[in-house]
Amino acid sequence: MAGKVVSVSSVNGGxxxxxxxxxxxxxxxxxxxxxxxxxxxxxxGGVAVSLDIKNKKDIFMMIDSMANNRFTTLKDYVTSYNRSIDVLSCPRDPREATKIESRFIPIIFDLAKKEYDVVLVDTHHVLDEINLTVMDYSYITLFVLINDLVNFKNMKSLLSIFKDTDKKNYLVLLNNSRDTGKDYMSMYDIRTMIGGNIDYTISRNFYIKNIDKYVMNGEILTLNKSINTFHSGDISHMKKLALDLIDDSHMKEEK
Ligand SMILES: Nc1ncnc2c1ncn2[C@@H]1O[C@H](COP(=O)(O)OP(=O)(O)OP(=O)(O)O)[C@@H](O)[C@H]1O
Ligand SMILES: [Mg+2]
Known part of the structure; x- marks a missing residue:
């Protein structure tokens, strides 16, 4: 199996x-x-807590085993959410985060690509060595943006770096569902401000008032029946995005 690494990043947090x-x-x-x-x-990181999984292992433990010749298989370090979704969690002890060296990232990705169809990487928004390495070894990176002037300004800087470095394997998602009062800028204005394209938009309709209830229950919104019924427009748009991210047309850029 040769899975694809899809990383999700941003230029601002939250x-x-x-x-x-x-x-x-x-x-x-x-x-x-x-x-x-x-x-x-x-x-x-918030993946394990959002899925309400009690992981005993994490990415630091995996890297520590690799560095000390104790590592045998990726399976030992992932926690299962359901039949098709596993999680390799961030360090349970945040003090271990600083010990994670970027040289391990391509090794982990290569192991993961052998076992999974899609490797989804959640990141933080700082353009540090870890994030740059994640992007370098991703098949594609999805940048999430909200309708916010500071966010646009920072995105513009990043997109101009991408133009200078001829980086093309990314898509931009405008998320109007997180902060519904902030979708006043037109798409034309946004494109002008960021100096690039918006590839996908999650509409303000996808604002989930009681989202914390789902988080508390470890539920994934797109697997919830009533959300699928009430938000079918945004859900089908996300399905298109999901397919586009793993489309073979981005193959040239893969490292
Ligand atoms: N569709 C939505 N409806 C309502 N609230 C949302 C929606 N999407 C995200 N949120 C809320 O917005 C906040 C930020 O979301 P999230 O944690 O996914 O962002 P993030 O970019 O991962 O943040 P961080 O940079 O801190 O990792 C959370 O409190 C989340 O519950
Ligand atoms: Mg996050």
């Missing part, structure tokens, strides 16, 4: 990365794809 990762994982699992979520938000 824009909906983790929610998007979980929603995509749900969609891929409905497509019968085997999914591994890797929580690379090393200091403050």
């Amino acid at each position: 824009v909906g990365k983790t929610t998007t990762v979980l929603n995509l994982a749900g969609i891929y699992s409905l497509m019968d794809k085997k999914v591994l979520i890797i929580d690379m938000d090393l200091y403050s």
